[in-house]
Structure formats: C-alpha cells, structure tokens
Amino acid sequence: MPGYHKSSERVSQFTDQQYRVTQHDETEPPFANAYWDNKAPGIYVDIVSGEPLFASVDKYDSGTGWPSLTKPLVADHVVERPDSNHGTIRVEVRSARGDSHLGHLFSDGPRDRGGLRYRINSASLRFIPATELAHEGYGQYSSLFSVSEEDAAEASGRSAA
Template sequence: MPEHHKSAERIAQLTELQYRVTQQDETEPSFANALWDNKAPGIYVDIVSGEPLFSSTDKCDSRTGWPSFTKPLEPGHVVELPDTGHGMVRVEVRSVNGDSHLGHLFPDGPSDRGGLRYSINSASLRFIPVEELEREGYGQYLSMFEMPEGRATEAQ
C-alpha cells in the first residue's frame, strides 16, 4: 500500500478548490462536484495523503448533493471533531495522516445501516475504481468487491 502522509509537494498539486476544502475547511457546492452521484465500484482516498477512507459499498444516496457514506472504510484513518462554526453544532470529519477537512458526520443516515451519514466533499477525495485498485497499491480491498462468480459488485 502507498505511504500515507501530508507533504508540501502534494499540497502544491491541489486545485484551488481542493486546497480551500482540505486546508481551509471550506465546503464545495452541492450537486456541482465530481463524485456526488458516482455509482462505480471502488474506494475513495484522501486527495492529500492517499489514505483509504470510504468504499462505494458503504455509499448511500442522501439527496444532499455530496458523496455520503454510512461508515469509513478504515476507521483509524478518520477523526471526528466538534465543530461549532457557522452558528451550528456539528461533527467535523478529517483524515488522520493528511489532516484534510473531509466533511461532516450527521445522525440522519439509513437506519438499517447504522444511522450515520458521513457527508464528504468530493474535492477532498480521489476515487480509485475497482479495476485500478491493484495497480494503485490498494489490492487488499479487492475482495470486498468480489462476488462468488468472481465479478465485481456494483455500488449502490
């Protein structure tokens, strides 16, 4: 698996929006971002550190216009912090190694899947399709997409 860390080189490669979201805690526009309606099977990694964060198998349709997930792929790569900005009380979600602002956690997710909703900015993520997992160094996640016949499962 690739090494996961934050570096000045990786920060310098971010687009303006990716920088504002991950480094300045901003939020991208809803329904006008790259991954909100992505249905392809694969995993989502931190755009800064590359650490695996979420899987398409845990993606849910929140109808909010941002990618939403019911749980992290690797809980140890996500930290939840109190956020009282903008006159609200929320839970901020950040990556551990990249220290990237990812989005927020809400208690209004699908009840049959634990009731949580990780609402995440596309600008903080890089999507790795299942067919590229091995080549990108994330081959250990392939088995979660395999069906008994050996075909990859479809995302929800």
C-alpha cells in the same frame, strides 16, 4: 502498508477548490462536484495523504448533493472533531494522517446501516475504481468488489494470464 502522510508537493498541485476544502475547511457546492452521483465500484482516498477512507459499497444517495457514506473503510484513518464554526455544533470529519478537511458527520443516515451519514466533499477525495485497486497499491480492498481478473487486467492495460 504504505506510510500515509501529508505531502506539501501534492498540496501545491491542487485546484483552488481542492485547496480551500482540504486546507481551509470549506465546503464545495452540492450537486456540482465530482462524486455526488458516482455509482462505480471502488474506494475513495484522501487526496493529501492517499489514506483509504471510504468504499463505494457504503455509499448511498442521501439527496443532499454530496457523497454520503455510512461508515469509513478504515476507522483509524478518519478523525471526528467538534465544529461550531457556523453557529451550530456539528461533527467535522478529517483524515488522520493528511489532516484534510473531508466534511461532516450527521446522525440522519439509513437506520438499517447504522444511522450515520458521512457527508464528504468530492474535492478532498480521489476515487480509485475497483479494477485499479491492485495497480494503485490498494489491492487489499479488492475483496470488497466483484471484479474479475479479466476486468482488472483490461482496465490496467495488461492481458490476463
């Protein structure tokens, strides 16, 4: 497993919004972000460290305008902390190795899937399509998705053997 860590070089390449969200705990606007309506199969990783955080199989439409997921892909990669910055007590969600602000955790998610809603900022994520998982070094998560070898080879520009 690769060593996930905060990369100052990577952080220096962020857009203003990515920097403000991940490093200064800001929230991006609803319905105006990259992944709120993404329905493609794949995983979401921390843009700071590369830690695998969430899978599209756990994503659902909460109607809030941000990506909403029912659970982390790897529990140890997500840290939950109390947050009282806006006059209410909430649970902040951060990446463990990158220490990126990801979003917040709420208890109004789908009851049949555990009742949790991880409301995550797209600006803190990089999406890796299921067909690219092996090529990007996340092949251990391929079994979560129904991706044929031909689809994976075509997506990565290689021909199937």
